Amino acid sequence: MALDNENKNFFDVVGTRPIRPDGIEKVTGQARFGADAYLPGMLHGIILRSPHAHAEILNIDTTSLDNDPSVKAIVTRKDFSPDLKGEDWNILENVMADQKALYDGHAIAAVACSSLLEARDAVKKIRVKYSLLPHVTDVEEAMKEGAPIIREGVARSSVPKDMHPNIVGYHESGHGNVEKGFIEADLIIEETFKTEAAHQGYIEPHACLVNMMPDGKGEVWCCTQGHFNVAKVCAKLLGTDASQIRVTASEIGGGFGGKTAVFIEPVALALSKKANRPVKMVMSRSEVFRATGPTSSTSMLVKIGMKKDGKITAASGTFKLQGGAFPGSPMAESAMCAFAPYDLEHVKNVGWDVMCNRPKQAAYRAPGSPMAAFAVESVIDDLCKKLKLDPIETRLKNAVKEGSKASFGPRFERIGLVETLESAKSHPHYLAPLKDGYGRGISCGFWFNFGGETSVSLALAEDGTASLSVGTPDIGGSRASMCQIVSEELSIPYEKVRATIADTATLGYNEISHGSRVTFATGLATIKAARDMKRKLCARAASNWGLEEDAVYWEKGYVKPAGPNAGNHDPLSIIDIAKTMGRTGGPIVGHFEASPEGAGVSFATHIVDAKVDRETGFTSVDRYTVIQDAGKAIHPAYVEGQFQGGAAQGIGWALNEEYIYDEKGVLQNAGFLDYRIPVASDLPKIDTVIVEVPNPGHPYGVRGVGETSICPPLAAIANAVSNSVGIRMKELPMSPPRILKAIEENNG
Amino acid sequence: MKKVHVSTTINGDNKEFLCDTRETLLDALRDHLALTGSKEGCGTGDCGACSVIFEGEVICSCLALAVEAEGKNIDTIEGMANDGKLHILQKKFLEHAALQCGICTPGILMASKSLLQQNKEPTKEEVRFWLAGNLCRCTGYDKIINAVLDAAKEMRETV
Ligand code: FES
Ligand code: FES
Numbered sequence: 001m002a003l004d005n006e007n008k009n010f011f012d013v014v015g016t017r018p019i020r021p022d023g024i025e026k027v028t029g030q031a032r033f034g035a036d037a038y039l040p041g042m043l044h045g046i047i048l049r050s051p052h053a054h055a056e057i058l059n060i061d062t063t064s065l066d067n068d069p070s071v072k073a074i075v076t077r078k079d080f081s082p083d084l085k086g087e088d089w090n091i092l093e094n095v096m097a098d099q100k101a102l103y104d105g106h107a108i109a110a111v112a113c114s115s116l117l118e119a120r121d122a123v124k125k126i127r128v129k130y131s132l133l134p135h136v137t138d139v140e141e142a143m144k145e146g147a148p149i150i151r152e153g154v155a156r157s158s159v160p161k162d163m164h165p166n167i168v169g170y171h172e173s174g175h176g177n178v179e180k181g182f183i184e185a186d187l188i189i190e191e192t193f194k195t196e197a198a199h200q201g202y203i204e205p206h207a208c209l210v211n212m213m214p215d216g217k218g219e220v221w222c223c224t225q226g227h228f229n230v231a232k233v234c235a236k237l238l239g240t241d242a243s244q245i246r247v248t249a250s251e252i253g254g255g256f257g258g259k260t261a262v263f264i265e266p267v268a269l270a271l272s273k274k275a276n277r278p279v280k281m282v283m284s285r286s287e288v289f290r291a292t293g294p295t296s297s298t299s300m301l302v303k304i305g306m307k308k309d310g311k312i313t314a315a316s317g318t319f320k321l322q323g324g325a326f327p328g329s330p331m332a333e334s335a336m337c338a339f340a341p342y343d344l345e346h347v348k349n350v351g352w353d354v355m356c357n358r359p360k361q362a363a364y365r366a367p368g369s370p371m372a373a374f375a376v377e378s379v380i381d382d383l384c385k386k387l388k389l390d391p392i393e394t395r396l397k398n399a400v401k402e403g404s405k406a407s408f409g410p411r412f413e414r415i416g417l418v419e420t421l422e423s424a425k426s427h428p429h430y431l432a433p434l435k436d437g438y439g440r441g442i443s444c445g446f447w448f449n450f451g452g453e454t455s456v457s458l459a460l461a462e463d464g465t466a467s468l469s470v471g472t473p474d475i476g477g478s479r480a481s482m483c484q485i486v487s488e489e490l491s492i493p494y495e496k497v498r499a500t501i502a503d504t505a506t507l508g509y510n511e512i513s514h515g516s517r518v519t520f521a522t523g524l525a526t527i528k529a530a531r532d533m534k535r536k537l538c539a540r541a542a543s544n545w546g547l548e549e550d551a552v553y554w555e556k557g558y559v560k561p562a563g564p565n566a567g568n569h570d571p572l573s574i575i576d577i578a579k580t581m582g583r584t585g586g587p588i589v590g591h592f593e594a595s596p597e598g599a600g601v602s603f604a605t606h607i608v609d610a611k612v613d614r615e616t617g618f619t620s621v622d623r624y625t626v627i628q629d630a631g632k633a634i635h636p637a638y639v640e641g642q643f644q645g646g647a648a649q650g651i652g653w654a655l656n657e658e659y660i661y662d663e664k665g666v667l668q669n670a671g672f673l674d675y676r677i678p679v680a681s682d683l684p685k686i687d688t689v690i691v692e693v694p695n696p697g698h699p700y701g702v703r704g705v706g707e708t709s710i711c712p713p714l715a716a717i718a719n720a721v722s723n724s725v726g727i728r729m730k731e732l733p734m735s736p737p738r739i740l741k742a743i744e745e746n747n748g
Numbered sequence: 749m750k751k752v753h754v755s756t757t758i759n760g761d762n763k764e765f766l767c768d769t770r771e772t773l774l775d776a777l778r779d780h781l782a783l784t785g786s787k788e789g790c791g792t793g794d795c796g797a798c799s800v801i802f803e804g805e806v807i808c809s810c811l812a813l814a815v816e817a818e819g820k821n822i823d824t825i826e827g828m829a830n831d832g833k834l835h836i837l838q839k840k841f842l843e844h845a846a847l848q849c850g851i852c853t854p855g856i857l858m859a860s861k862s863l864l865q866q867n868k869e870p871t872k873e874e875v876r877f878w879l880a881g882n883l884c885r886c887t888g889y890d891k892i893i894n895a896v897l898d899a900a901k902e903m904r905e906t907v
Contacts, residue, residue, distance in 0.1 A: 019842045026850035027838040029785015029825035033851060036784040116775075117768055201885050203789040203797055204851040253787070253851025254885050285790040476848035476886060637845035637891070644888030645848065672794035672883060680889040681873075681880040 006531075007699050013488040014700060017637045020480040021499060022251075031251045034207030034223030035282045042209065042278040043072050043112040045271045046119040047264070048126050049291060050101030050108055053357040053665025054135035054148060057099060060109055061127040068125075070118040073274035076109045080270060081239035090326045092237050094360045095266050101130065102150065102325035103357050104666045105290025112271040112279050135357040135665040139299050139322040142166045142356045150325050150355040169353025171332040173408050174316075174346075181314025181346030185305025189382050192301050193375040195714070195732040196658035197294040200364050201649070201677045204253020206292060207282040208265045212272040218245040220269065223252045225259040225473055226512025231504045237266040238273070245269070248503040249473040256649070257363030260512045261293055289670035293362025294659055296321035296329040300375040302338070306383045310394040314346035315339050315407075319372055322354040323361040329353045330361075333368030333448075336408035337711070338376050340446035341395070341417055341603060343404040357665050363514060365646060366447040366707035370653070370714045374732060377443040377715035382728060391442050391719075392425050395605075399444075416629030416693030417444065417603035423689050424605045429625040438611045438622060439723025445606070445711025449599035449704035450515025454522055455508030458486065458529040458590040460537075462582070464575030466490060468529075469502035470522050471510025476645075476706070477638035478518045482526050484634055485700075489530035491557030492574060508593050516704025519634055520599050520695075525592040527699050533590030540584055541572045598697020599704060604628035606647065606712035610720035614743060617736030619655050619721055625687040631695040631703030642705045644686040650713020652678045654721075658733050756817040758783070759827025767814040774798045776814035777824060785825035785854045789883065796882030799855035800824050806862035808881075825854035828861065836906075837861055837899045844895035848886035856882045860896045868904055872897065 008014075025031035065071045077096045084092050097106045109126055113119035134148040141147055143164045150166055159170040182188055208222035218240070224230050227247040235242040252259060264281045272279040283292070302317040317338045323329025331351030339347050384391045399421060400406065402414045424430055424442065434440055457469045466486055472478065479499040487494040511517065534554050541559035542552045551566040552559050558571040581588050609623040626643040633639040656676055660668040669675045694701025714732060721739070722728045727746045731738055751766040758781065765780040772791075777783040777800070789795035791810045798809040801823040828835045837860050840846070847853045856879060863870060863878045870878065875896050876889070884892060 017845070020845070022850075023842040023847075024834070026847055026853055027834065027841050027857060028829050029783075029854045031850055032784070033787065035788065036778075038779075038782075115768075117770060202849070202851075203795055203883055203885050204787065204849070205789070251851075252849060253789075254849045256885070282788075285792065285794075477845065635845075638848070641845055641848050641887055641891060644890050645886045648888030649885070671792055672790050673792065677883060677885060678888075679880040679883060680876040680893065683876075683889055685893075686888045686890050 011488060013484045013494055014634050015636065017635060018480060018484065018494050020477050021483055022474065022479050033204055033253050034250045037209040037221045037250065039209060039211065039278040042280050043114055043275055044116040044119045045110055045112045045268050045279045045281040046123045047107045047267060048109045048123045049287065050097065050104065050106040051666070052101055052130055052132060053104050053137065054133040055101045055130035056133060057097060057101060057108065058129040058131055064125040064127070065111065065122055068122060070113045071111055071122050072114065072277060073112040073271045074109060075267065075270040075274060080237050080266065084236065088236050091233055091262060094326060095237060095263060103359050105287065105359060107267070107291065110267045110271060112275050137356050137358055137661045137665050139297055139320055139354050139356060142322060142354050150357065154327055154355070166355045167352050168327040168355055169331060171335050171351035172349070173336060174348040175405065176346030178314045178316045178346045178348045182305045184313040186308045187383060187386055188303065188305040189379050190301070190303035191379055191730060192299065193378065193730045195298045195371045195374060197297040197358070198364065198653040198657040199289055199294040199675065200256040200258035202254030202256060202258055205283040205285060205288045206264055208268050209278060209280045210265060210268040210272050211278040212269050214276060216240055216244050218269050220245060220247040220265055221250055222247065222265050223250045223259060225252065225255040225475060225514055227473065228471060228504050228510050229512050230262055230265050233262040234266045234269055238269055246503055246505045249501050252473050252475050255475055256365050257367060257514060258292055260514045261362045263292055285672060286670040289675060290667050291359055293360050295364035295367065296323050296361045298334070298371045300371065302375040302379050304379045304383060306387060308387055310387065310389045310397045312342055312344055312398045315342070315344055316348040317372070317376065318350040318352065320352040320354055321368065322356040322358065324358040325355055326360040327353055327355065328361070330368030334372040337369035337446050338372035339407035341400060341444040342398040342407065343400045344407055347407045349407060365649065365710040369445065369447055369711045370650060373443060373445045373711050374714035374718055378718055378728065381719045392421055395444055396421050412601065413696050414693060415601060415603060416691050419691045419693055420603055420605040420627045420629055423627045423691055424607055427607065427625055427627065427689065429607050429623055429687065434609065435622065437724065438609045439720045441608050441610065441716040441719030441723060443606055443712035443715035443719060445604045445708055446601065447516065447708040447711055448601055449520060450517045451521045451596040451599045452511030452515065452517050453509050453595045454525040455510055455593040456522060456525040456529050457507060458533055460533060460578050460581065460588040462578055464492065464573070464578040465496040466492065468497060468499045468526060469507055470499060471502055471507045472513045472518045472522045473501055475513050476641065477635060478522065480638065481519050481523060481634040485523055485526045486530050489527060489534065490574060516706040517599065520698060520702050520704045521596050523634065523702055524596050524698055528592040529590035532592065533588060536588050536590065537574060537577050540577050540581065540588065544584055545569050600631055600695025600697050602629050602703045602705065602708045604708045604712055606716040608716045608720045610717060610724055612721055612725040612739055614725065617739035619734060619739065621651055621684055621717070624684055625689070626709060627689040627691060628705065628708055629691045629693050629703060630705045631698065632692055632701035633690050634702065636690060639690055639705050640688045643688045643709045646709025647686050647713050648678050648683055650710045651683065651717060654714045654717035654732055654734060656733050656735055752815050754815055754818050756819065757821045759823055769815055771814040772810050773812040773814050773817055774809040776817065777809060783824050783826050787851055787854060789851065796859060797852055797855040799858040799882065801858060801862055806859050825858060828857060835861070836902050837896065840895040840899040844891045844898065846887065846891040846895040852882060852884040856884065856892060864900055864903060868900065870900060
């Protein structure tokens, strides 16, 4: 029976829009998020953070807390493992500073008290002696001669020798000979672009409740995109075994990549270990802004050559990303995604990883790709304008297809970029006349998507219902998709499946919910686990009938004898088999453990109409359309939700959101009032079109959808704004002051 | 510091608690009354995740002091469904997939309920502006607006 690799094209449940199984808890306030857990006797932990951008820590004096009965534990760096290296050391250094404060908000020490109010008072009494060091927060400034060096000797061997010590990573990819390609061009445009850092802006601050027993066994409850990773990181930072730290993922109030990193859990565990009591820690919103990872800010140089007919002859780009006071910015991703939508004979992508006195950048939806698309798609738009070409036709002319060599190396399998562009071309939005004063912008975007380690378990209950355990936190409705998949495979009603996010002691390792991987990888694992269960159901029925396994087959929820030779048996339903399974061989459980590859890249095309008020510099977005290839949408409503959410975040990043540092390197807008994310009245309806070009690497054709949606908006809006105001905008966000400045410079 | 005794009415039930005078109403709901449905997204009145209805008006419970609850009537998300029956807004939020992570949902539901109490037939624009104090980072708001409008319609038809 080839149950295993069968690809499915016709569906009963997949593609419908059932109510999510965790819905009632979430609309009644009963769902338990990170901060919603309590334990008897728990303490409250608070972190003391550096007010300086760059300083040597000379002394941490906690003597004023010595006789304070409310203070149950104090921890500093010396309470963590002393022998970490590489990225483990970086994570620890970010979780708790060693000898230097590296950015405004860097953790210096932590206390635990019986109440939150006491903890807030206590932390203020710690005296830290700093010696201030010169700092730098801008990516270009950080590479200038004389810029303070964040850390010597971090540069990877790939970095050319003569580069500034703050440049710690270097990437180069591409093919052909760009010099030759540029000679063939009729028009070449080369421009520099800058983008500021944006925060993921999840509404739920990081929160955890932990308990460290005297025997070294730890329990952690926290909001995270990857609880298995939390267990691994906590164990390393505390110098204990990963299996001794059991992590349960709470419901998660948004992450967008920002909750793939670990910040407070190891600190809470260290406090709990010292105090021998449970410890709860919840970040304030300003801590979230100051000390958790925003995305990188960038400086980019892009050069594209084009023929009169719109054919791109060559493209090159240098993408400089600062990732805070640590190596690891997604500069390689910027470089690799930049020209990915286009089939180019000559292309060169270069990335620089730069360190600055800012918080350690964390992933934010398709890390690196949106900024690169902003630069590339802006230049393409200018080329189209100068050569009087239609922006969609020009993109179609250069678009990658199945078999095209990607700008980052491999050949594409089946992909859907052309389909999104064709759909855009005939969309009522693109055909509608522009309103007075508005500019229309379009952009393509690309993201790789990801598979990764995945382990799920599907257990059959005696009444024929099924219970699925997965290890990827449900960040936006994935339980619904998983229940649909089980229902589809086993032909049992959707409501008869229960999906649970299992803790780290229950399943094999599961990679973080990131890289748009959950519906792809956990979905694939769920399909395979269900097929494993079907195989076991068939085997059980066969043995009940005294037949060989291959003498029976599975059809729509029943095991049937395979032919006249198999004898005359009434088909057995799942319920029939489940009812007797205790007596006929024991529990029936389907499994899947692997690291699925073949995630299937995805492309999108966005269309936007925007208008700039030349007096105030304010931009209003009037109409927005997202067209994206989902491969196969399991639950279309949540796919649309991912499209809309990514577009909304992109609109915020393009027009308004930015990290603003003062001359001392202190963050000036660490709150939702001054770091203003889009509110309901800022946004238009965001229209969506789901294109379905099946991913050959998935039995249903699923591609990840969570990240690609944020790739085109920066560029699409920049193109719309530039068209409205008649000036090319080269810096994000295009906030009113920046637009007014551009208008002024253009006039003068 | 000595704690203060507060008697109040929450979702129609008489409740009493002891609190520090520095604590917010949100702290009291969550930490003293185990009503954790109201969320803290910012603590500064900017996100609306802590929205409750206080004497008939929607407020940010992170901006009210716990002691202000004395003698007052407060409705929270925990009181929205009645005897296991979801409020029309709750039902519509599920039908329209108007939540992804769901952290903003309690606050948005409370704010929407208060809107529909005052305005039975809001326009799209009015819903967008009314909810401008409730941040949602996941959805782009579209499905939320549709759910509220659909709920308003059904409420008009059923009354
Ligand atoms: S927590 Fe009250 S408004 Fe954000
Ligand atoms: S659903 Fe996540 S913030 Fe609104």
